[in-house]
Amino acid sequence: MATKRILVVDDEHLIRWSLTQMLVDAGYQVDSAGSGAETREKFKEFHPHMILLDICLPDASGMDLLQQFKKENQDLAVIMITAHSHADSAVQALKLGAEDYIGKPFNLEDVLHSVQQVFEKCRLRDENAYYRRVLQKKFESDNLVGNCPKMIEVFKMIKVVADADDKTVLITGASGTGKELVARAIHLHSRRADEPFIEVNCAAIPESLLENELFGHERGAYTDASQRQKGIFELAKGGTVFLDELGDMPLGMQAKILKVIENKRYRRLGGGSDVVTDARIIAATNQNLPELVKQGKFRADLFYRINVMNIDLPRLSERKMDIPHLVNYFIDQFNHEYGRNIEEVDARTMSCLMKYDWPGNVRELRNTIERAMMLEEGRVLGSDHLIREITDCTEAAAEENVLGDEDVGANDCFVLGNFRLPKEGISLEEVEKELIKMSLNRWGGNQTKAAECLRMSRDTLRYRMKKYGLTGAGDDGKA
Numbered sequence: 065m066a067t068k069r070i071l072v073v074d075d076e077h078l079i080r081w082s083l084t085q086m087l088v089d090a091g092y093q094v095d096s097a098g099s100g101a102e103t104r105e106k107f108k109e110f111h112p113h114m115i116l117l118d119i120c121l122p123d124a125s126g127m128d129l130l131q132q133f134k135k136e137n138q139d140l141a142v143i144m145i146t147a148h149s150h151a152d153s154a155v156q157a158l159k160l161g162a163e164d165y166i167g168k169p170f171n172l173e174d175v176l177h178s179v180q181q182v183f184e185k186c187r188l189r190d191e192n193a194y195y196r197r198v199l200q201k202k203f204e205s206d207n208l209v210g211n212c213p214k215m216i217e218v219f220k221m222i223k224v225v226a227d228a229d230d231k232t233v234l235i236t237g238a239s240g241t242g243k244e245l246v247a248r249a250i251h252l253h254s255r256r257a258d259e260p261f262i263e264v265n266c267a268a269i270p271e272s273l274l275e276n277e278l279f280g281h282e283r284g285a286y287t288d289a290s291q292r293q294k295g296i297f298e299l300a301k302g303g304t305v306f307l308d309e310l311g312d313m314p315l316g317m318q319a320k321i322l323k324v325i326e327n328k329r330y331r332r333l334g335g336g337s338d339v340v341t342d343a344r345i346i347a348a349t350n351q352n353l354p355e356l357v358k359q360g361k362f363r364a365d366l367f368y369r370i371n372v373m374n375i376d377l378p379r380l381s382e383r384k385m386d387i388p389h390l391v392n393y394f395i396d397q398f399n400h401e402y403g404r405n406i407e408e409v410d411a412r413t414m415s416c417l418m419k420y421d422w423p424g425n426v427r428e429l430r431n432t433i434e435r436a437m438m439l440e441e442g443r444v445l446g447s448d449h450l451i452r453e454i455t456d457c458t459e460a461a462a463e464e465n466v467l468g469d470e471d472v473g474a475n476d477c478f479v480l481g482n483f484r485l486p487k488e489g490i491s492l493e494e495v496e497k498e499l500i501k502m503s504l505n506r507w508g509g510n511q512t513k514a515a516e517c518l519r520m521s522r523d524t525l526r527y528r529m530k531k532y533g534l535t536g537a538g539d540d541g542k543a
């Protein structure tokens with residue numbers, strides 16, 4: 065680490081000399097000044113990281129200098145040197161941004177201790193700011209890759225929702241579509257960005273522990289509770305609580321969360337009174353909450369409360385035009401992370417990636433690219449390292465000759481799932497049959513949804529399914 069520079073400012077020669085000797089011995093680079101004018105000059109030339117600044121100088125007030133220097137360099141650390149009779153000024157100096165103050169007469173060891181502590185505090189602060197920036201970069205909506213109209217809508221919603229600071233948000237979408245990423249982006253774009261974002265996976269924590277986790281407990285709340293423990297709502301003060309997998313939250317807890325949303329209050333386990341919270345709730349689920357409400361597994365009142373603002377994320381198969389961007393993004397990311405040097409993806413590989421249905425969505429694509437990159441020895445990512453399901457899907461498609469040719473450009477846009485017009489043409493009935501199959505697959509065999517997606521009535525869909533000999537025309541369950 066570079067040597068830290070300290071400027072010692074005091075009008076008493078002996079004090080300057082003794083402080084300088086002591087700091088030089090401790091390994092710092094030191095310069096000194098005896099007046100306000102000299103201090104200003106040295107500040108410009110010496111670029112100190114820290115100033116030990118006497119509050120009373122013959123031609124200037126240390127307080128004015130402090131304000132001026134802090135304005136010019138926010139990172140500058142200042143320790144004020146004051147006579148004990150100036151205790152009030154010391155407090156004032158701290159308010160103006162000084163890190164510490166030392167009363168005269170002082171003990172040199174105490175000064176060294178204070179200098180070291182202040183540098184350590186600054187280091188931690190810089191480190192924090194750095195990690196916050198890195199995290200922010202990682203989760204900024206710029207890093208939520210997507211160019212298709214549906215994702216552009218999602219980005220717009222993130223902005224709207226981030227600005228509507230105290231509203232609850234429900235993020236829906238299949239597994240791996242980016243719900244957590246969106247939740248973090250909302251937090252980072254909101255005025256709560258500097259406060260904590262705390263995630264709770266409602267499905268992963270047993271019911272008996274979830275309440276404790278969320279609300280904490282008082283000392284003696286149960287046999288092992290020897291200390292009061294803060295819950296997530298308390299830790300996320302001023303920030304965001306992300307309730308992931310909300311659909312799996314037990315009914316009893318749902319009632320308590322409803323109370324938090326409605327009254328901004330909860331009670332610690334074993335607590336006698338309510339605690340007020342100002343944390344914002346963002347929830348996510350890959351389940352169909354209205355369906356769970358119908359089945360009595362999710363409270364209708366909580367659903368309406370939590371669903372004030374909804375962001376619904378598309379499946380990757382609904383936004384295939386984004387695949388090339390995502391692939392390049394992940395290649396860059398893993399090149400960086402693993403020190404690899406993959407430059408591109410060959411045409412066949414890209415074609416496979418475009419044609420596969422991605423049931424695991426972006427997460428599956430990311431894992432696929434990571435695995436392929438681990439195995440690839442050259443600079444071009446080949447299809448040898450893709451799993452069978454992905455390459456088989458391309459071969460099946462080629463046989464059927466319904467899906468695209470091998471000359472698919474990486475940036476070709478497959479707006480309707482995998483469907484492309486083959487060179488030799490195709491009958492419209494065939495197209496209709498394929499679209500019905502696709503929509504049924506997309507909605508897991510749910511005919512009402514599949515029909516809605518194709519803008520036709522359920523009866524029309526069933527009639528056409530029968531006509532094309534597609535199975536399941538008699539029921540509305542899973543295929």
Ligand SMILES: Nc1ncnc2c1ncn2[C@@H]1O[C@H](COP(=O)(O)OP(=O)(O)OP(=O)(O)O)[C@@H](O)[C@H]1O
Pocket residue numbers: 207208209210237238239240241242243244245246349350426427430
């Ligand atoms: N639009 C996107 N751009 C870049 N990466 C994405 C995008 N969407 C998802 N990912 C990546 O895909 C993976 C899964 O994302 P995330 O965990 O947010 O999904 P999820 O919807 O919360 O999934 P689950 O329902 O399984 O919890 C992560 O590695 C994430 O970085």
Ligand SMILES: [Mg+2]
Pocket residue numbers: 243244308
């Ligand atoms: Mg998730």
